[in-house]
Amino acid sequence: NMDEFAFGSSTESSAFGPTHNPWDLDRVPGGSSGGSAAAVAAGLTCVALGSDTGGSIRQPASFCGIVGVKPTYGMVSRYGVVAFGSSLDQVGPFARSVEDAAAVMDAICGHDELDCTSQQVKADFRAACKQDVAGMRVGIVKEFMEADGLTEEVRERTLEAAAKLEAAGAELVEVELPHVDAAISAYYVLGPCEAFSNLARFDSVRYGLCDEGHKDLGGQYESSRAKGFGPEAKRRIMLGSYLLSSGVYEKYYYPAQQVRTLITQDYTSAYQKCDVILAPASPRTAFKFGEISDPATMYLSDVFTISLNIAGNGGMSMPCGLGRETGLPIGVQLMSPQFKDENMFRVAMALEKEYGTAPVAPEFSDGKAGE
Template sequence: MISSTVAELSIALKAGDISSVELTQAYLNRIAQYNGDLNAFITVCEESALEQAKAADAARAKGDTSLLLGIPLAHKDIFCTQGITTTCGSRMLENFISPYNATVVEKFSNAGVVMLGKTNMDEFAMGSSNETSFFGPVKNPWNNECVPGGSSGGSSAAVAADLCAMATGTDTGGSIRQPAAFCGITGLKPSYGRVSRWGMIAFASSLDQAGPICKSAEDAALMLNVMAGLDEKDSTSIDKPVEDYTASLGNSLEGLKIGIPKQHFAEGLSSEVEQAIRDALKEYEKMGAIIKEIDLPNSHLSVPAYYVIAPAEASANLSRYDGVRYGYRCENPVDLEDMYKRTRSEGFGEEVKRRIMIGTYALSAGFYDAYYRKAQKIRRLIKNDFSNALKEVDVIIGPTSPHTAFKLGSKSDPVSMYLEDIYTIAVNLAGLPAISIPAGSANGLPIGMHIVAGDFEEAKILNVAHQFQKLTDWHRQKPSQISGKEV
C-alpha cells in the first residue's frame, strides 16, 4: 500500500480498504526503519500526524469526500509550519519555531492531508546535491553512495523510498526537477506566480516556486489542484482561475508538436541519458506526436545569468538573519558589529556564504551594470527564446540532468555543481512550468525526462507526462534495496 500513488490511496481510503491512521502508521514505521540511513527527514511529527489521521478518518465518516483526505505528506523544511521547527536546512534556523503556516501548508491542511514531518534540504535551498544541509546529506534510496539531488533532496528521497505518499518541494533553478530525476519520481515546477510563496522561506524571490513531488503525473495534478491559486498575501501570485488539472489527463497526443532543443543534446550529455530520452521520444511518436528540433540560442547564458540574479536576490533575502529577533545568535557578542559578523559567519554554511558574497559583489556600486543589469537583459533574451520556440511547438522535451545521480562528495568545485542545473535553470529565468518524470535507468540509477510548456500550461504538461506513464512503467520502478536492507 505505501508504494501506491496518491490517486490509488484516495480510492482505497474512500472504499474503506484502509484507514488514514493505518496508512499514517505504515509510513511512520517506514520512516523509523529507513530514515536513519537516508536522512530524508529533519523533523518527524509522529504524534500530530496520527492525530490528523484520526481527524481525517472521523471527517470521512461524517461524509467528507475530499480527494486528498487522510493521505500522508511531507513538507520540505522551507515551508513555515506553525508550532513546528522550520530550519530551511540551516544552523541559522535550527531552533526556529514558526508562529504561522505557509499558504501551501494551510491549503494541504484544509484539504485534510496528514503531515508526517519536514524534509531535509540544501541550506536555504542552495545546492544541487543536498550536501549543503546543516543536518547532513540525504542519501539516494537507489544507491546510498549517491546524492539524491537538491535542493529538495529530502522530499525526493522520501517519496522514492515510500516514506510518504507525496511531498512538497521548491524549485529556484531545478530544485524539484533535478532531485526528482535522480530519485526516479515525478516533480513539477509550476509557472512563476501559480503557487503562493507566502510562508516559503525566500532564496531568490523572482525565481522561487513551490511544486509537487510525487509518484505520478496524475498525483502531481491532484496536488497542484490543492496548491495553486491567487494569494492576497503574495503580490507576485497570479490572479488567474485555477483549472482542474486532472480534467485534461485523458486528452490524445495525436498531432502534438514536441520541440527538441539542440543545445540540450550536445556536448556534456551522457550517452545513456541521451539514449533514454530518445527512446522516450519514440513512445511519443507512437502516440502520434511530431518531433521537431528547436533552437534555444541563449541557453549557454542561462547558468551565468542565474548565478548573478539568484545570489543578488539571496544576498538581500538573507540579511534578516542577523541574530537580533530570532534564529541563531553568536555567544557573548562584544558589540553590534561583532554580533552581526559572528552570527552570520557561524550560522550560515559555506555555500550560503559564497552566494551572499557573489550577490553582494554583483550589486556593488560600479559592478551593477556589468553583472545584475546585464543578467536581467539575458533573462529577457532567454524568455524570448522560449516564446519563439513555443510558437512552433506545443512542448519542449529533453533530459532533466546531463547524467544520473553522482557520488556523494564527488563535486567539490562549486562551478561543476552549478552546471548540474544546466537544462533546468533557463525555465526558472523564463518563469515557465516544467516537469521531470522518470524515463529510463542506467547502472541502477533513474533517468529524468524534462517537459516544458508555455506560461500556465501546467495541464498540458501533466497530460503529456501522464500519457507517457500510461504506456511505460518507469515511474513504478522501486529500488530493490535501500541502504543494504531489502525492501
C-alpha cells in the first residue's frame, strides 16, 4: 500500500485506506511507500521495494525502524513505475539488515534499455559491506542539526551514531549546505509541475478510471479525472497546472531550477571534504493518524530528505535505536556522492555492528515472522 501516486508522507492518502505502523498501530508508517516499510518491519517479508521522490523510502524506513535505500538517480531502472517526478524518482529496497539491502541493490542496479535515465553502473554492495570505516570522512551538516522542528531525541540519536562511527575509526568533519533551506520550496514547484505533466496521461482512455455514459469525450475526461484522483493528487495537479501557466512559469519554475543547481553544487562542494554525510532521516518519530492535517506541515516531514532527490545523490535510512521519549524507532540518514553509494553501505554496516539488525516490530515478533 502507498499514498496515491506517491503523493504523501504518511500513507493516509491511499485509495485503499491507510497502512498502520507495526510498532504502534495508532501511528502512521510514513510514506509514500509506507506499505512496503510496514510489511518488512512486521516480518511479512524480508525485503520490499519502494520509490523515493522526496524521501518516500527513507522516511518510512525511519518510522518503521528498518533499512531503506534511495540509490543515486539513474542507478536503478524505473521501467514499470508510474512516474511522479521524472527528474526525482528512484526505486530502492527496504530490508531489516544492511546485507539484505545490499543483495537487492546488487540484483537491481545497472543499465536498462527500457529506461533512458538508467546508467551503466559497476558496483558490488555486498563487498562494500565487508569494508570497515577506518579513515573514512563523515560529514555533519550544521544546517540540519540546528533545523527548526528537529526533536531532541532524534538529534541525540544522530549525534550518538556519529560518535560511534568516530570510535570505529571514521573522522567527523563539519560541512555546509548553504542553500538547503530552499530545498522544500524548490521541490514543491518542481514536483507538482512534473506530476501535472505525467498524470495528464490518465485520461480515462488509455490510463486511469473511465467514468462511462457520457455523450462527449470532454465530459468523460472531466468526470473520470474528478472521480479517479484523490484530494492530494488533485491538489498537486492543480498546483502544477498553475505553476506552468503563462506568466507564472517564469516567476517560479525557472528560479526553482536555479535553486536546484545551487543545491547540487553545495553537495558537490561538501563531498570534497567527506565521503559520506550523516544526518537525521526525519525530524521526529512516527506521528498518530490525523495528527497532521495541514498539507504544508505534512510536507515538512521530508525536510531532511528532499534536497538529496534534487541533487540526485544516493541516500539511505539506517535504524539507530528507539527514541528516549517516545520509545519509537529513529533512523539516521547516510548520504553519498553520485554513483558512490557503496560508501554509505560501508558506514551503514559499521552502525549495524553497533545497533544490531532491525528487529521485527514487537507486536509481530511471535517467532513466526517471515515464515
